[in-house]
Amino acid sequence: MDEKDLGKDLAKVLIPEADLQAKVKELAAQIDADYEGKDLLLVGVLKGAVMIMADLARALHTPASMDWMAVSSYGSGTKSSGVVRILKDLDTDILDRHVLIVEDIVDSGLTLSWLVSNLRSRNPASLEICALLRKPEAVKMDLNVKYVGFDIPNEFVIGYGLDYAxxxxxxxxxxxxxxxxxxxxxx
Ligand SMILES: O=P(O)(O)OC[C@H]1O[C@H](OP(=O)(O)OP(=O)(O)O)[C@H](O)[C@@H]1O
Ligand code: HPA
Ligand SMILES: [Mg+2]
Structure with a gap:
């Protein structure tokens, strides 16, 4: 799917494909440096993180396992309901594992705040976050996102995993x- 297929639905391209791919390589290089010699488990948050997870995992030189959690707080609208539900839990026991959560976007920060406290209670060896996009509200939250791709304005965005309905x-x-x-x- 590309710009032409979107027709009049698209207001503007915020981050072109080439910029996304360059940023993924940058993030992968940082993660490679930080996790050298460690047993890394990537936890992707379905469904939004599928694209960043797939591209990031392939850009890493570090051997990494991949697992998925599905949570949902947005339903079909453009505002978070604030209620996070687990739709699918991890298959892996993360006790003593080096866990890196991979997310498409931190918007209100509610999903990740909830996820971090949920995963922390399972006693991983370490727990960090990589988010491709971050909005201004999330910056205000007490949430340490170690790897951030782009800080973007407070607009509802779509594409590269992100949906509207x-x-x-x-x-x-x-x-x-x-x-x-x-x-x-x-x-
Ligand atoms: O910081 P927040 O305000 O909590 O928003 C961010 C979350 O919302 C979106 O997921 P959504 O719940 O829409 O599910 P989806 O990934 O299946 O689209 C997005 O993928 C993040 O997981
Ligand atoms: O801007 C957004 N777009 C799509 N999904 C989202 N989930 C949180 N914020 C967004
Ligand atoms: Mg969504």
Whole structure:
């Protein structure tokens, strides 16, 4: 799927594909340096993190295991409900493992705050976060995101895993939607 397929639904391209791919390589290099010689477990947060997880994992030189958790707080709207639900738990016991949570976006920070306290209670050897995108509200939260791709403005974004009502995840870039797609009320 590309810009042409989106037609009038796209307001603008915020981060082009080439910039995303360059940033993924940068993040992978930092992670490689920090986890050298360690047994790394990447925990991807479904479904938004599938693209960053797939690209980041392949850009790493460090051998890494991959597991997935599915949580949801947004439903089909553009605002977090604040209630995080586990839809799928990890298959792996993370006790004494070096865990790196891989996320597409920290927006309100509610999902990751909840996830960090949930995973911390399982006593991993270490627990860090890599998020491709971060919005201003999340910066205010007491949340230590060690690896951040891009700080972006407070706009609802789509593409590269990010959806609006389950659509647009398969765009190779990150963009913003035209207001008419939201039905004019911001969701
Ligand atoms: O910082 P927050 O305000 O909590 O928002 C960030 C979370 O919201 C989105 O997931 P969503 O719950 O929409 O599920 P999805 O990944 O399946 O789209 C996104 O993928 C993050 O996980
Ligand atoms: O801006 C966003 N876009 C898509 N999904 C999201 N989940 C939190 N924030 C966003
Ligand atoms: Mg979503």
């Amino acid at each position: 389950e659509k647009y995840r398969n765009l190779p870039f990150v963009g913003t939607l035209a207001p008419h797609v939201y039905g004019g009320n911001g969701g």
